[in-house]
Amino acid sequence: MQISRRSTLAALAALPFASRADDKPIRLLVGFPAGGGTDAIARLLGEALQASLGTTVIVDNRPGAGGQIAAQALKTAPPDGTTFFVSHDHTISILPLVLKNPGFDPAKDFVPVAGFATFAxxxxxxxxxxxxxxxxxxxxxxxxxxxxxxxxxxxxxxxxxxxxxxxxxxxxxxxxxxxxxxxxxxxxxxxxxxxxxxxxxxxxxxxxxxxxxxxxxxxxxxxxxxxxxxxxxxxxxGIAGFEDLPYYGLFAPAGTPPATVERFSNALAGVISQPGVKARLTELGLSVGMMSSAQLATRERAYSAAWAKIIKSGGFQPQ
Missing domain, CATH: 3.40.190.10 (Periplasmic binding protein-like II)
Structure with a gap:
């Protein structure tokens, strides 16, 4: 008997997060205030993931400094599958280019879990x-x-x-x-x-x-x-240079077990394929599409490289 990919993803997503201590709730860090676009997206995903995983999922807003505070919170979070960061390109790709000491290094301190959309x-x-x-x-x-x-x-x-x-x-x-x-x-x-x-x-x-x-x-x-x-x-x-679209993704602390990353990625894939969730994300102005951990890492590096050239050519000095 053939099993559909959707059924497989649903089964994988339903597996318990064995590495999570004491069945703690899953936190989705957001680097911007409640009421903004990123917050709305995180809350939509959190609600759907909670239903899919059968585990409490809460949105933890850590606003300020363009997401820097939330990113630093992710860096220090235990890599046990209880904390993830819902972020777009600014915090992950741009901040390390414009700050002398952002307090985190995405390549060393974070693990890309999955990308789920681009936006304009x-x-x-x-x-x-x-x-x-x-x-x-x-x-x-x-x-x-x-x-x-x-x-x-x-x-x-x-x-x-x-x-x-x-x-x-x-x-x-x-x-x-x-x-x-x-x-x-x-x-x-x-x-x-x-x-x-x-x-x-x-x-x-x-x-x-x-x-x-x-x-x-x-x-x-x-x-x-x-x-x-x-x-x-x-x-x-006639205004060139702004054709490459930024992205949204989920990130985990460095050291998070690969199996945990894969299970959460599979859960996210199942969630964004749900017609109601996909329709709502589209209404919010996102182009929904799943990116694997490796694909998200590649996109982040390419986006950072492209903006490094633009920032340098504009004479901007890291602060």
């Missing part, structure tokens, strides 16, 4: 800003504010900050990237028209865009996003 960063305009497109916004800044404008970003020394700097240089404007402790407080200021625009991930911005509380006007990537077919890419606007 986007430029969004606040509801009270009189512009309908990115060119409109840049023209408005030049006319109304003498070429000076503040654009929110969810973390300092991040891809959104580099994008703001490039837009300013390309258009002869003094655009200042204003860093926040995550997307949630940045979006709150955008909704209150305390800041005219912001750059963040589509998962962070999509709900307010759909509710017409703010307007996404450009996205990264080689093609338009499925959930935003009307929104142009930066490449279409």
């Amino acid at each position: 960063n986007a430029f969004a305009i606040s509801g009270g800003t009189p512009a309908a497109s990115l060119p409109d916004y840049l023209a408005w800044v030049k006319k109304q504010n003498g070429g000076q404008g503040n654009v929110g970003v969810p973390a300092p020394a991040s891809v959104p900050e580099f994008l703001v700097k490039l837009l300013g240089e390309k258009n002869g404007l003094n655009l200042l990237a204003v860093p926040y402790r995550g997307s949630a407080p940045m979006i709150a200021d955008m909704l209150g028209n305390q800041i005219s625009a912001g750059v963040g991930s589509v998962p962070d911005l999509i709900t307010n865009h759909q509710q017409k509380k703010l307007k996404i006007v450009a996205v990264m990537g080689q093609q338009r996003q499925g959930v935003l077919p009307e929104v142009t890419t930066f490449a279409e606007l």
Whole structure:
């Protein structure tokens, strides 16, 4: 009798985590505040994983420093299968490039478990800003504010900050990237028209865009996003260098047994293949697709190498 791959994954996911001490709950570390896109994604996955594994799964928010605090917490966590880190590219690939001492080395301190999606960063305009497109916004800044404008970003020394700097240089404007402790407080200021625009991930911005509380006007990537077919890419606007999409993945502390990593990876594969979970992740602006531990490690190295060149060419000095 043939057994389907889905049945095999479900059976593997149901195996007990024998290495976990005293059947402790599984923690999913998140480096950003509750209410943001990463938090929403982690909570969706946590709920589905809890049902799949039959084990309590909790989301542990450790906001601050662009995910650095959560990453340091992962580094010091016991490698017993009780702690995993839900993270995107900024913490794993970008922070080690822009900080002299981030307090962790992904290659030495973490084990890639699995990747589950890619996503696009986007430029969004606040509801009270009189512009309908990115060119409109840049023209408005030049006319109304003498070429000076503040654009929110969810973390300092991040891809959104580099994008703001490039837009300013390309258009002869003094655009200042204003860093926040995550997307949630940045979006709150955008909704209150305390800041005219912001750059963040589509998962962070999509709900307010759909509710017409703010307007996404450009996205990264080689093609338009499925959930935003009307929104142009930066490449279409003649802004090159932002075609490679960032990723989301799960990471464990170094030393986590390979069998534990494999079981959790199999559980994640089963979860994201569930129609309801996949549909919700897609609605949040993710392109869902499973990456093995080895594939996630390869993608992380390639993404880091690509951004190392961009950061160096821009003259940014590690802080």
